[in-house]
Amino acid sequence: MTESNKLPSGQTRIDSLEMRGVTKRFPGVLANDHVDFDVRSGEVHALLGENGAGKSTLMKILYGLYHPDEGEVLLNGKPVTIASPTDSINLGIGMIHQHFMLVQTLTVAENVALGLPSSRGALTDLDRISKRILELADIYGLKIDPSAYIWQLSVGQQQRVEIIKALYRGAALLILDEPTAVLTPQEVNELFVIMRQMVRDGHALIFISHKLHEVVDISQRVTVLRDGRKIGTRPTSETTKQDLANWMVGREVGFIPDRGDVTPAEVRLQLEDVSCGSDRGTPGLRGVSVAVRSGEILGIAGVSGNGQRELAEAVTGLRKIVSGHVQLEGRDVTNFPPGELTDRMLSYIPEERMRDGMIKDFTVAENLILREHHKQPYSRSGFLNLGGIATHADKLIRDFRVKTPSRETLAKNLSGGNIQKVVLAREISRDPRVILAAQPTRGLDIGATEYVRMQLLEQRKKGAAILLISEDLDEILALSDRIAVIYEGRIMDIVPRADATPEKLGLLMAGVHPEESTSVVK
Amino acid sequence: MIQDLFSVTVLIGILASGIRLATPYLYAAIGETFSQRSGVLNLGVEGQMLLGAFAAFYVSLRTGNLWLGLLTAMLVGAVMGLAMAYVTVNLQAQQGISGIGFYLFGLGMSDLLFQKLMPTVETIRGFPRIYIPGLSDIPGIGEIFFSQNILVYSAYLLVPVAWFVLNKTTLGLKIRAVGENPDAADSLGVSVARVRYFTIILGGTLSGIAGASLSIALLNVFQQNMTSGAGFIAVALVYFGAWRPIGVLGGALLFSMVNALQLWVQVLNIPIEPEIAVMMPYVLTILVLVATVSRVRAPSALTKPFEREN
Numbered sequence: 001m002t003e004s005n006k007l008p009s010g011q012t013r014i015d016s017l018e019m020r021g022v023t024k025r026f027p028g029v030l031a032n033d034h035v036d037f038d039v040r041s042g043e044v045h046a047l048l049g050e051n052g053a054g055k056s057t058l059m060k061i062l063y064g065l066y067h068p069d070e071g072e073v074l075l076n077g078k079p080v081t082i083a084s085p086t087d088s089i090n091l092g093i094g095m096i097h098q099h100f101m102l103v104q105t106l107t108v109a110e111n112v113a114l115g116l117p118s119s120r121g122a123l124t125d126l127d128r129i130s131k132r133i134l135e136l137a138d139i140y141g142l143k144i145d146p147s148a149y150i151w152q153l154s155v156g157q158q159q160r161v162e163i164i165k166a167l168y169r170g171a172a173l174l175i176l177d178e179p180t181a182v183l184t185p186q187e188v189n190e191l192f193v194i195m196r197q198m199v200r201d202g203h204a205l206i207f208i209s210h211k212l213h214e215v216v217d218i219s220q221r222v223t224v225l226r227d228g229r230k231i232g233t234r235p236t237s238e239t240t241k242q243d244l245a246n247w248m249v250g251r252e253v254g255f256i257p258d259r260g261d262v263t264p265a266e267v268r269l270q271l272e273d274v275s276c277g278s279d280r281g282t283p284g285l286r287g288v289s290v291a292v293r294s295g296e297i298l299g300i301a302g303v304s305g306n307g308q309r310e311l312a313e314a315v316t317g318l319r320k321i322v323s324g325h326v327q328l329e330g331r332d333v334t335n336f337p338p339g340e341l342t343d344r345m346l347s348y349i350p351e352e353r354m355r356d357g358m359i360k361d362f363t364v365a366e367n368l369i370l371r372e373h374h375k376q377p378y379s380r381s382g383f384l385n386l387g388g389i390a391t392h393a394d395k396l397i398r399d400f401r402v403k404t405p406s407r408e409t410l411a412k413n414l415s416g417g418n419i420q421k422v423v424l425a426r427e428i429s430r431d432p433r434v435i436l437a438a439q440p441t442r443g444l445d446i447g448a449t450e451y452v453r454m455q456l457l458e459q460r461k462k463g464a465a466i467l468l469i470s471e472d473l474d475e476i477l478a479l480s481d482r483i484a485v486i487y488e489g490r491i492m493d494i495v496p497r498a499d500a501t502p503e504k505l506g507l508l509m510a511g512v513h514p515e516e517s518t519s520v521v522k
Numbered sequence: 523m524i525q526d527l528f529s530v531t532v533l534i535g536i537l538a539s540g541i542r543l544a545t546p547y548l549y550a551a552i553g554e555t556f557s558q559r560s561g562v563l564n565l566g567v568e569g570q571m572l573l574g575a576f577a578a579f580y581v582s583l584r585t586g587n588l589w590l591g592l593l594t595a596m597l598v599g600a601v602m603g604l605a606m607a608y609v610t611v612n613l614q615a616q617q618g619i620s621g622i623g624f625y626l627f628g629l630g631m632s633d634l635l636f637q638k639l640m641p642t643v644e645t646i647r648g649f650p651r652i653y654i655p656g657l658s659d660i661p662g663i664g665e666i667f668f669s670q671n672i673l674v675y676s677a678y679l680l681v682p683v684a685w686f687v688l689n690k691t692t693l694g695l696k697i698r699a700v701g702e703n704p705d706a707a708d709s710l711g712v713s714v715a716r717v718r719y720f721t722i723i724l725g726g727t728l729s730g731i732a733g734a735s736l737s738i739a740l741l742n743v744f745q746q747n748m749t750s751g752a753g754f755i756a757v758a759l760v761y762f763g764a765w766r767p768i769g770v771l772g773g774a775l776l777f778s779m780v781n782a783l784q785l786w787v788q789v790l791n792i793p794i795e796p797e798i799a800v801m802m803p804y805v806l807t808i809l810v811l812v813a814t815v816s817r818v819r820a821p822s823a824l825t826k827p828f829e830r831e832n
Contacts, residue, residue: 065830086711101706103699104822114699115710118692
């Protein structure tokens with residue numbers, strides 16, 4: 001074996017890995033249908049597809065978490081069996097999961113050590129492991145303190161721990177499952193720097209994402225999956241974002257919906273110096289002041305966990321406001337119960353649609369009247385009017401193009417996109433004065449995302465005041481008239497859409513005012 | 523009278539009994555610490571203790587061999603742990619409910635066997651006190667710490683051993699990881715099921731010893747429901763001790779000292795209603811739990827069955 005076969009970590013390179021004819025069936029679903037996929041040393045191969053297209057299934061098969069019904073995996077041309085993560089790790093395959101596989105209460109070194117044989121037998125050998133972590137960190141430019149606890153680290157740092165963990169186990173091929181979903185734009189750039197270096201050093205990387213600009217930015221080849229089938233593989237340089245999007249969805253998609261010109265009118269929702277706690281007992285919001293006008297979408301940008309949830313809950317009456325005021329159409333509604341706010345035509349599209357947006361074991365028709373069930377024509381003197389409920393449900397299912405076998409289908413049996421359509425139908429069809437939309441397209445595929453965004457813009461046109469909380473910067477930029485950036489429970493700044501760039505917002509999201517920063521030059 | 527409580531002899535007596543009385547709690551609560559750190563709440567401790575107590579007593583009585591009795595109690599506890607592990611790991615049953623099931627099973631079964639196999643009430647000579655030359659002769663200290671029986675000594679030895687296993691070994695690392703984030707452990711090739719089987723069976727074995735310590739080392743008799751809630755107190759002590767062996771030790775000692783105090787209150791004929799006196803340790807447990815529980819965080823995966831998504 002020559003020196004050139006080695007990676008800087010000392011591990012042997014994986015020259016090629018090929019998956020052939022991989023098929024995986026789940027009850028009622030063909031998740032992967034004879035999929036071919038390959039990746040080589042020294043490239044980033046992007047795997048692109050909508051939700052449910054089969055990307056994760058394919059990668060979980062490669063990592064040994066699922067077993068394929070048909071198909072084979074060839075490593076450097078030779079067939080291999082991957083029955084468990086242990087097998088794949090031994091073959092030099094590592095996976096960075098979308099939800100980090102880290103134990104928060106353990107240190108970096110302990111997380112790396114977990115599951116590895118120890119040089120000291122039954123005793124842990126954390127000192128040796130820490131030393132090796134520092135070595136690897138040095139080689140790959142990943143700054144990390146082995147004795148830090150995971151809960152002390154930022155999301156970007158935690159991701160670095162995941163990468164170190166895989167490298168420590170000798171990963172020559174890394175699967176990165178939507179690694180950028182939780183990062184700020186700056187952190188994404190840092191990740192890409194690391195990825196480029198790994199590729200230069202001979203690693204093979206599989207990059208899963210549905211953010212097209214990232215795929216175009218980082219990958220050399222791209223494979224698109226749709227409905228479990230492979231649509232094709234192309235060199236990235238020979239494709240455009242629009243091609244890829246059309247490929248993914250299987251039809252022409254309009255990228256950024258036409259926003260149309262709407263002149264904002266009177267202030268409908270106003271927060272003045274609102275503060276509240278969080279579930280952890282720490283401050284959730286610290287003196288937030290924003291105003292949303294009729295016909296306006298105010299976007300709240302920020303990295304997950306900076307007070308977005310608390311903001312949504314404070315506005316909708318689900319969280320006690322400790323100080324400050326909330327006004328709805330000029331009336332003080334601070335700490336009003338949620339029902340009262342509903343009656344004042346505040347609508348809420350919650351972040352956790354399965355948990356807070358609906359009752360999973362209720363039918364579609366029942367879910368559609370959750371907010372107005374106590375009013376005519378849905379009920380009268382405490383008795384439900386089943387006829388009225390059915391008519392209402394059928395109309396909304398038609399109007400909002402909800403794909404459901406019937407109005408009596410249980411909500412939990414619908415797909416994510418259709419569940420969100422039910423929530424949207426319920427919240428929007430009542431012609432609300434104010435809409436609070438939290439992560440309205442998270443986890444939805446392009447088609448459903450497009451639909452939800454169109455509906456929000458439609459409501460804007462009708463004069464609703466919309467507070468849009470989203471961690472997806474593209475979404476914020478596509479929909480908002482003004483953008484407020486939230487960081488550690490404070491509004492860092494409110495920027496008109498015309499002045500907002502991802503770089504500027506990214507700095508604010510990291511808690512830095514652009515004028516304070518010297519390292520960024522426009 | 524009340525001032526009798528403060529005589530040196532009585533104080534030494536209280537401390538010595540406190541040290542001794544903590545024994546079953548220590549075994550059971552350390553065992554429970556292991557299973558909870560791996561994410562399994564075993565509420566069946568009481569039942570495991572009762573069957574262990576009976577098994578130890580009966581086998582010791584019939585064979586005259588205390589060690590054989592102890593071994594049987596461990597086996598019985600381990601088998602109950604195995605059953606509990608199957609129900610919680612494989613069948614993914616709701617842990618609180620299945621634990622209560624195992625408690626009721628142990629309660630009923632130990633009583634049934636007791637009535638069928640032992641027509642008359644009998645007592646045995648339990649594990650003798652061990653005098654350590656030199657140490658046992660130290661006034662006061664010797665009587666409190668160094669004139670106990672083997673099961674008492676080993677219960678205290680178990681505390682640092684448990685700490686060491688949890689914090690310094692690869693097994694302990696796996697246990698902690700599985701209790702906090704089983705998905706992460708699974709993704710690194712750690713078998714969540716195997717780790718949990720191990721801790722639940724270990725917990726059962728230690729509960730068996732806890733029961734045996736009552737019937738063949740401390741009280742030297744078996745009675746229906748003789749544990750009278752000790753297994754549940756042990757579960758509470760794990761919370762009290764914030765899932766750390768040293769904390770569990772502190773809780774067990776506090777509880778046992780108050781218990782010893784109330785026993786001496788009765789012995790000395792101090793005019794406190796005995797019912798009130800008996801309540802003291804339990805009331806104290808509740809108060810301390812209320813005061814402490816909110817500030818400590820349980821293992822994140824506690825009571826959650828593990829299943830790979832999809």
